[in-house]
Amino acid sequence: MALNYCGLHNFSIYPVRRVLFLVFCCMPVVLSSQEIFLSTLDHRLYQLDLADCTYQQVGNVPQGSTDICFHPNSYLYSVSGNGRLFQVNIATGTGTLVHTFENTASQLYTSLAADANGVFYTCGLNGRLFSYNLATNTGTYLGNVGYAAEGDLTFYNGQLYMAASGDDIVRVDINNPGNSTIAVNGNVPGRIFGIVSYAETCDSVSSYAFTDNAANIYRVDYANAALVPYCNIPLSVSGGASMFEYLGSNPIDVAADASGFDCTAGNGVINITASGGIGLLSYSLDGQNYQINAGFSGLPVGDYTVYVQDEVGCIVSLEVDLGVDFPGIENLVVTPASCGENNGSISLSIAGGTAPYLLSANGGPASSNLNLQNLAPGSYQLAITDAVGCHLATTAQVTTNGAPAISGLEVTPTSCGENNGRIVATVQGGLAPVNYVLNGGNPQTTGNFMNLPPGNYTLDITDANGCALSETAVIAASQPVLLNDVVVKNASCGKANGTMTIFASGGQAPLEFSTDGDVFGLENAFTGLAAGDYEPTVMDAAGCTAALQRSITGTTPPRFGEFTVKPAECQEANGALMAAFEGGLGALTLTLNGEARVLDFPITGLAADDYVLLLGDSIGCMDTLAFVIPRINCPIYLPNAFSPNDDGINDRFRPEAIRDLEAQVVRFYVFDRWGGFVFKSENRAFSDPENGWNGRKNGKISGQGVYTWYLEVAFSDGGKVSMSGDVVLVR
Structure with a gap:
């Protein structure tokens, strides 16, 4: 039945393997067997995979099509609203006219289906049902079903069903359409425009209904007269079809009769x-x-x-059913062999046939004994014969649980001097549950024994069949590690200069030490420790530890706080220092530039100079304060002439004072005789060499003559002085 689209056919079907092919341009594409084809209101043809409700467009249908169906000849057909039947070319969306149900349509035709004999059926909004036999080219009006066909037709279990108005699915009586009845009252959102039977296998057919709005899909449960939600897709469906939908029209019915047996x-x-x-x-x-x-x-x-x-x-x-009173096995009980011995059994009870019965195992002699004892593990072919010679054969398997055997025994000695030994036994074989008893204690269902002290142990193991075995083990003792003492030297002067020495013994060498229980090393003495809480710990090679809690205290060193200085006037020792201080242990001492002073502030009578002040406590903790007493209010001098000839003598005109004057040149201006700027210096330290004029203006040499100057100086104590005068530039 394989057909090629390059002729007139659109689809090819291989029924036995249930594989569908959709062919374009003579190139077959294998499709899933779980596909339904849907036409939409805009005349597109989609392929729907019921496995996951995915879909894709595969072609088009002719304009005006209201429904589609597949014929047993594998072609796709459509019906138009005016009652015309077309064979569809899905690639072009055109159709070849096959039949006209009515020359003048009496209704809007909305449905189409075909049965296994190749007969088409269609109905419309007026309920008029027509058929067309493609083989004989015969069309027939069958009658009125009494319901408006708003959607599709489909076959299910030999019965034709129609999607009617009001979301009803009507069971159509083809022989007497007037006897048609409602099978399912759907009452779902939208209108049911599509109803398709999908044949998963020849004897397994399911129906699905599709609405026009957003294509809600329902599985039709005819037995319970219900629509079961399945999934939805965003398509406006007008009709539907599946490749083997016609299989639902004519299922195979079988009966068989047996005699003479x-x-x-x-x-x-x-x-x-x-x-x-x-x-x-x-x-x-x-x-x-x-x-x-x-x-x-x-x-x-x-x-x-x-x-x-x-x-x-x-x-x-x-x-x-052969109608013969044949012997049958009513009950078969197989008891496995146990403990590795040949002690299995097979027990049968027979119903039917004619007693007495004879039993043979593995071709051995037949016996009326139906209870076989002392059997080794293995397969047994059982043959039963009744008094009239009817035979019955079956197979029984005698298994064995075997005797339990220890496949693994793990013994862990104690550690760190504690009762933490362990015995773990692994058993293979035997019949569950298996019980474990250690040194005559309470039984348990696992072979894991924990937190055991040192000593000798006997492990007894018994399975559900009573099969037993024993094993012995020795758990060795261990030595604990001991932390004997911790010697601490406290920190001082607010520094990390504390020390800690840990003394330990016992355990498994080598021993390692830690002040926090985290970072360990072989050295037991620790230096450079700040004040705080510590956890001195010793750990041996087996990981055993011992720890204590210790604290290192510290002292607060003497510290200078905020300080202020008062400058000294020029050539005077009238500067002063005011400083705050805190901390220190015991009596405090004070030295200024190496000379002891009374601890009293302010310190007065200081000349302008650099100073170092030391504050010490009773345990030698020390703080240092370096400060400068500046010089202020020193007289300022300016020469009345200068010669900028680069001979190193009087080459610059600038203000002068005694050394180290703490002052700021706010403004220093030099003017020519017409009042124009020849030099300007602003907001510079008094000692800045840039405060001097080099006899040039904008890089050019100024001429010999008299120039006027103005100077404004601010001292560090807030005082200011302004000066002006003349200077002679000599060339």
């Missing part, structure tokens, strides 16, 4: 009665070899299943 001769007969399906039916007893004849004869007693297959590969099976 007995256990002494192979003369049984099975006759099969079947109907439905597509095309010629064939019959088989093994699902492999089929024949046209529906009868099978010359059959011995046994288990039989009949298989019926139609021409598209749909297969229906049915188990056959």
Whole structure:
């Protein structure tokens, strides 16, 4: 049935393997078997995968199409609103007219379906039902179903269903349309425009309904007259179809009759009665070899299943009751062998057939004893024969739990002198639950024993069958590590100069030491420690530790705070220092430039100079304050002439004073005889060499003559002085 789109066909179907092919430009594309095709109100054709509700456009349908369906010949067809049937070319969206249901349409046609015999069915808003046989080119008006067809038609379990107005799904009586009835009252949002039966397998058909708005998809539950929400897609659906939708119109019905069977001769007969399906039916007893004849004869007693297959590969099976009182196993009890011994058993009880029964195991002698004892582990082929010769065969497997065996024994000695030993036993085999008892104590269901003291141990193991074994173990003792003493020297002067020495013994060498229990080293003495809380700890090579809590105290050193200085006037010792201080231990001492002073502020009578003041306490802690007493109010001098000839003598005209004058040149201006600037210096330290005029203006040499100057100086104590005068420039 494989057909090529390069001719007139759009789809190719391989029914037995249930693979669909959608073909464009002679290039086949394999599709999933779980696909439905949907037409939309804008005449597009989409392929929907029911597995995850994804979709993609695969073509178009003719303008005016209201519904689509597939025919058993694999072509896609559509019906228009005016009752015209088209074979669809999905690549171009055009159609070839096949049939007109009415020359003058009496209704808007909205639905289309085809059955397994290739007959089309359509209905519309006036409920008028028509059929068209493609093979005979015969169209027939079947009658009025009494309901408006607002959507699709589909077949399900041999019955035609229609999506009607009011969200109803109507069961259509093809032979007498007037007897059609409502099967499902959906009452869902939107209008049901599509109803499609999807054949997952030949004998497993499901129906799905699609609404026009945002395509809500529902699974139709005919048994419970309900619509079950499935998923939704953003499409405005007008109709739907699946490749094998027509399979729902004509399911295969099978019945079988058996006669003449007995256990002494192979003369049984099975006759099969079947109907439905597509095309010629064939019959088989093994699902492999089929024949046209529906009868099978010359059959011995046994288990039989009949298989019926139609021409598209749909297969229906049915188990056959032979009507023979055949012996059957009512109960089969197998007891496993245990503890590694041959002590398994098989016990049977038989129902049916004719007593007495004989039992044979693995081809051995037959016996009326149905209880086999002392069996080794293994597989046993059991043959049962009743008094009239009917046979029954089965297989029984005698397993073994085996005797428990220790596959692993882990013994961990104690450590750090504590009762923390451990024994872990691993057992293989045996029948659960397995109990473990250590030194006659309480049983437990695991082989993990923890927090054990040093000593000798016996472990007894017993499984549910009573199989037992024992094992011994020795847990060794260990020596603890001891922290004997911690010697501390406190810190002083606010510095990290404390020390700590840890003394320890015992444990497993080498020992390591720490002041915080975190960072360890081999040295037991620690220096450079600040005041604070410490956790001196010793740790041996096995990781055992011992710790104490210790504190290192410290002292607050003497410290200078804020200070101020009073400048000394020129050539006077009248400067002063005021300073705040705090801290220190015991009596404090004060020295100024190496000379002892009384601890009293302010310190007065200081000449302008650099000073170093030391503040000490009783344990030698010291703080230093370096300060300067500046000089102020010294007289300022300016020469009345200068010669800028670069001979190193009087080359610059500048203000002069005694050394180290703490002052600021606010303004120093030099003017020519017309009042123009020849030199300017502003906001510079008095000692700045840039305060001097070099006899040039803008880099050019000024001429010999008299120049006028103005000077303003600010002293460090806030006082100011202004001066002016003349100077002679000599060349």
